[in-house]
Amino acid sequence: MGSVDPLAPAAPRRNGPVVDAVWHERADRLVARLAALGSGRMAPIAGQIFPDFALSDWRGRTRSLSALCREGPVVLSFHRGLWCPWCRAELDSWQAAQPQLQQAGCRLVVITPETGMHAAAMAQRIGIQGEVLCDVDFGASTALGLAFFMGRDLMAEYAGAGLDLKDHYGAASGILPIPATFVIEVGRRTRFAHVDIDFRRRADPAAVLASLRQ
Numbered sequence: 001m002g003s004v005d006p007l008a009p010a011a012p013r014r015n016g017p018v019v020d021a022v023w024h025e026r027a028d029r030l031v032a033r034l035a036a037l038g039s040g041r042m043a044p045i046a047g048q049i050f051p052d053f054a055l056s057d058w059r060g061r062t063r064s065l066s067a068l069c070r071e072g073p074v075v076l077s078f079h080r081g082l083w084c085p086w087c088r089a090e091l092d093s094w095q096a097a098q099p100q101l102q103q104a105g106c107r108l109v110v111i112t113p114e115t116g117m118h119a120a121a122m123a124q125r126i127g128i129q130g131e132v133l134c135d136v137d138f139g140a141s142t143a144l145g146l147a148f149f150m151g152r153d154l155m156a157e158y159a160g161a162g163l164d165l166k167d168h169y170g171a172a173s174g175i176l177p178i179p180a181t182f183v184i185e186v187g188r189r190t191r192f193a194h195v196d197i198d199f200r201r202r203a204d205p206a207a208v209l210a211s212l213r214q
Contacts, residue, residue: 017085026157027200034148034197040178042145043195050076050188053140055111055133058119063133069184072105073191075208076182078135078146080199081114081168082122087179090202091125097205098129104212106183111135113169113177136170141177146195150176183211 034040044050054064068074077094079087094101094108101108108130112122115134123132141147155174158165166172181203183192192211194203 017089019085026154030154031198039148040145040195040197043180044144044182044190044193046190046193048190050182050184050190051143052188055135055140058123058132058134066188068109069186069188073183073185073212074107074109075101076184077110078141078177078180079110079112080176080179081112082118083163083168086200086202093205095126100209102129104209106212109133111140113138115170118168138175138177146178146180147175148178149174181208183208
């Protein structure tokens with residue numbers, strides 16, 4: 001199955017996408033479970049050295065974090081995929097902020113578990129100024145404490161809405177990443193970290209840009 005929006009209707013607005021109330025109820029249920037489990041608490045925080053990793057980009061070339069931030073800081077943004085309206089809204093906000101990122105000498109690096117045509121579509125969306133890396137099998141997000149099992153109920157609800165996660169991720173494991181945004185300096189020191197188990201709340205590019213000016 002191709003790229004399907006399971007949260008339709010979705011339309012852009014100033015503070016994020018508009019989705020059906022039933023999906024907010026399901027999101028609230030998921031967030032409560034993740035809070036009880038302490039999900040995301042082991043993710044890197046500001047001031048720490050960010051663990052190095054190597055992932056393939058959407059073209060299949062291996063890229064390491066240490067190499068990507070060798071010439072300047074990077075904004076490292078973990079996403080669920082273009083099927084998610086909140087991810088699409090965040091990517092659009094980063095696209096709008098690209099001139100300011102370039103002025104600050106910073107590069108956007110988006111990490112997605114999507115592969116193939118879906119990763120290529122994300123690369124097209126952010127443009128040539130950014131990088132898209134594919135976290136196949138959630139290896140990087142798991143190592144960083146950003147991966148979790150969504151639960152069989154939510155898997156069934158997504159499938160019932162027409163979303164084939166196996167098509168997007170290569171496997172129907174039921175794993176999702178916690179969306180997160182980091183600013184990584186040369187030397188891999190974490191300057192800024194935004195990790196929120198509520199995937200509806202994303203990093204504000206203005207706050208990220210402010211951290212680059214500090």
